Amino acid sequence: MSVFLILTVLGVLALAGFVLARQRAMALAGGDARRLHSRPNYYGWHGSIMAAVPAMLFLAVWQIVQPMVIESRLSGMFPPEMVQDDSARTLLFADVRRIAAGLESAIASGAMSADEASALDAGAVRDRLAATGVALGADVQPETLAAAQEYRGLATVGGLWRTVLVLALAVAGLAYAIKLTGPEFRARNRVEGVVLALLMLASTIAILTTVGIVLSMLSESIRFFGMYPIQDFFFGLTWSPAFQGNSQLGLLPLLWGTLYITLISMLVAVPVGLFAAIYLAEFADARVRAVVKPLIEVIAGIPTVVFGLFALVTVGPLVRDWIAMPTGLGNSGSSVVTAGIVIGILNIPFISSLSDDIITAVPQSLRDGSLGLGATKAETVTQVVLPAALPGIVGAVLMATSRAIGETMIVTMGAGAAAQLNLNPFEAMTTITVKIVSQLTGDTEFNSPETLVAFALGISLFVITLCLNVFALWIVRKYREQYE
Amino acid sequence: MNDMRLVERDVSNRQAKIEARGVQVHYGEKHALKDVDVAILDRTVTAFIGPSGCGKSTFLRCLNRMNDTVASAKVAGRITLDGQDIYDPRIDPVQLRAKVGMVFQKPNPFPKSIYENVAYGPKIHGLARSKAELDEIVETSLKKAALWNEVKDRLAAPGTGLSGGQQQRLCIARAVATAPEVLLMDEPCSALDPIATAQVEELIDELRSQFSVVIVTHSMQQAARVSQKTAFFHLGSLVEYGETGQIFTTPQDPRTEAYITGRIG
Incomplete structure (x- = not known):
């Protein structure tokens, strides 16, 4: 399932969370909103937040961690001299990802069957991919192709786990929110806590960005002063x-x-x-x-x-x-x-x-x-x-x-x-x-x-x-x- | 002061300082003041009372032409200060206001030091020829306003740092320093606590020996306490004007009686 699709499903779950939690709160209060601790919509928002926010945070972390894990596992497939230098390593993995993505799109467009793609050999990759509209810069090394194949496999497995875990987390959050909902439950305080966190985040973004700008400029400046005398x-x-x-x-x-x-x-x-x-x-x-x-x-x-x-x-x-x-x-x-x-x-x-x-x-x-x-x-x-x-x-x-x-x-x-x-x-x-x-x-x-x-x-x-x-x-x- | 002596309080001075004849004020479409005739005596405290929106502040602001700063205001009729028409085109409102000082409802000290606040008027009017003379003016003005003892050690501190009552007395000192002939006060105690109010009222009574004081107030007790003459305004008209004791004990007009007994207002 693609990230976009997962987000859509999360959106639907959040909507469901709103409706269900609000309904449950009203039902438990016997239809009288004054018997609830918070206004009914706060119960709804609490349901939405519990369904969507933890799942989204998990998804974001997963998206960052997955490529790092895959790359560290793949770097073992290359001879050490190819992955020693940082920039060479970056270029190599860019190639790997591009080949993997090219194979995926070739399969998706029907130009290649999945078996064909897995059995492809290094010499033919460039021509076959060029025929399907994916241009590669240089000839493909066998190691690179093998890594790309491995990458595809790991990414598919990772994607599957991602989908399952994220959706499970969303459903669990939703269920937990509905279980909590009741006339005594302080939904407003919780929702306000989330809103407060959001406001604080907004106020720190500008500061953090400034710090980031200064740090990045500082590191490049230090490199410059390594090459050119500071007093000059x-x-x-x-x-x-x-x-x-x-x-x-x-x-x-x-x-x-x-x-x-x-x-x-x-x-x-x-x-x-x-x-x-x-x-x-x-x-x-x-x-x-x-x-x-x-x-x-x-x-x-x-x-x-x-x-x-x-x-x-x-x-x-x-x-x-x-x-x-x-x-x-x-x-x-x-x-x-x-x-x-x-x-x-x-x-x-x-x-x-x-x-x-x-x-x-x-x-x-x-x-x-x-x-x-x-x-x-x-x-x-x-x-x-x-x-x-x-x-x-x-x-x-x-x-x-x-x-x-x-x-x-x-x-x-x-x-x-x-x-x-x-x-x-x-x-x-x-x-x-x-x-x-x-x-x-x-x-x-x-x-x-x-x-x-x-x-x-x-x-x-x-x-x-x-x-x-x-x-x-x-x-x-x-x-x-x-x-x- | 004792308001029990109300009836015996006499007006020591019969000489008119300001005379108004047929004064009309319009704010755009609104007819705010209708045909007001009044003679304000020298060295006397005159109180203007009346319900909100009755025109008393409007009339007060006519006396030093502060209404000039309101674009929509139109003033008609004749107001004289010592026999001179103040709306005469040859009269500069700036010179007029040097003679007719004003203290506002809300204390409005300038964002300057206490000293500079008081010295502001004398400086722009060139009342002091030397620094020593200016110091003298500042000191006497602050003493007249009963503020000197509280601020003499911190004249360089900002005027805005004083308490509300002190700020209002600072504004009075600022007005007194310009050596006006008439002092207009627009509800000077409405933002003050009872103690500060008492101090300001005592001050007003002392100022009477040198100036003619006109005070607008919402508090009838205050009018009774500080004034010798009282004017009652209602719906833009001057209903009754007379000695304070007479207004508060034997009002001639039924509307005045209704107001001072609390039935309208």
Whole structure:
């Protein structure tokens, strides 16, 4: 029975569990729901959960364990030198699985009988499978074929046991739930326990994923630092990867480019976004606000690639022709200023929309209090409303900063790809993110420092944004002015 | 104070500070205040009483033009402060509110330190020429609000960290620091416990020596305790206005009598 079919049957059993448990609860209560400890539906849900959840967990564990068990039993069939190396072993078992799956599908489509498939010899496998539409990369070794045959056998037996055990567990769970059901049984507490577990699971997934990301990047970074000196990476002033090796992979030019572009983008986004928010929250009347706020938010929906195009064909040439060339500061269409301006525009709706919400959330009583003392609107906004909203605004600005640091597409198209340490904002520069992409999409082999440096860059970026967030939290704590 | 002396309580001052003639307020379609005529005396506590929604807070907010901040509110009629029409286009509501301070129903200290809360008004109005002068204003205001002894050692602590009663007295100190001529109080004790209420009431009585105080209250006992003049509002109209003792002992209007004896409200 396939996994999908098993899940379907489990679904049916869960439904049956709901109906049966609910009915039994009602019957035992003499049809009067008030005599039950919990509402009738909780008994139903308890029946469903008992039928489906343990069986599904068992199925999930089985699905993970079965291939591991089979592989460990099959590795004995190969000569030790074939399974010593990890990557060779992975490739070998991929082959085994593919042949086994090919034979299965050949039998299923009627191109081969089961006996024929079992008696197939290694030389003919490739042609026979190719005739049924399964392409194999290389000629099949006799050991591989034997392993594939063994794999088929074990997988069939395993599949059978899986079906039997899972369904037995589901039926047992269902029966147990129905046996428990009765007016005194605390079905609600149990169901709520399961729901609570689900909520906790949801809240930990993001954290666990982050931990996983950090660990995977860390392990690759450690491999990188095994090949490339750590001090040269962090303090190197030159970034020039060479595909033949002997690259200079200094972080500083990229870090400088990242911070420079982020700084300029924030110089654009923070004043404009904040002023827009103040206007919308404090001065605009309701009709203007109803139109302008959604319009500003539309910017947030534009893909960054489109912004990149805007940087490439409009802002870049404008900056070059009207500012850089006349002042003699540069003649490049790609520049830090171009990317900074466009990323800034991208971030305006972030800052304005979040700040607007935060400013609007400042209680009206504070404004009244200030106005009631004879303060002007401007004094009220700058001395009472904005300080009260400050922690939230700092949060919004830092969110936008993180976005600016992580921005890739606009930088690629607006600031170019030349890594250099330069103070002139009209020169092309590049950022960490752009280089991560270009190092990973290059033609170099994965184990070279030129590729692995991407992970070291990634983890540096992660640490920078982390520090930024910690700093933001500190600022917010220090300057928090609590209202209500 | 002893409310048994109600009848003997006399109004020491006959000079009108604020005069309202034919004041009408509309909130959109709703006619919230109908044709109110009242003269509020200088250095006197005037109480506005009446059931919820009767227009007393609305009228109070007309007196310092706080209704300007409500977009749908339309005020008609004439209100004068020392003979000057406060709705005259030449009058800046900002200047008016410096003279007519306000304390709100819910304590609303700014999210700043206690000192900064009190110093806010004097600072924006430039009342102090030096830091020492400002310190002086803050101290006297807090003393007037009977809060100085409780907070003198922690002036840098946030005003929001005080208890409810202390917060309200801080708001009163903040209003007093601006040196207003009239102090409007919109149910200043509704969020306070009885002890804090008693402190605020005592304070109101003391403030009478310097300002004209107008207090909106739901508590008739409070009106009887603190005020010399009482105005009774009902359904947007000013029903009766007179000396507190007279209103509470021999009301002229049957609606006033019904309200103070608890039959409407």
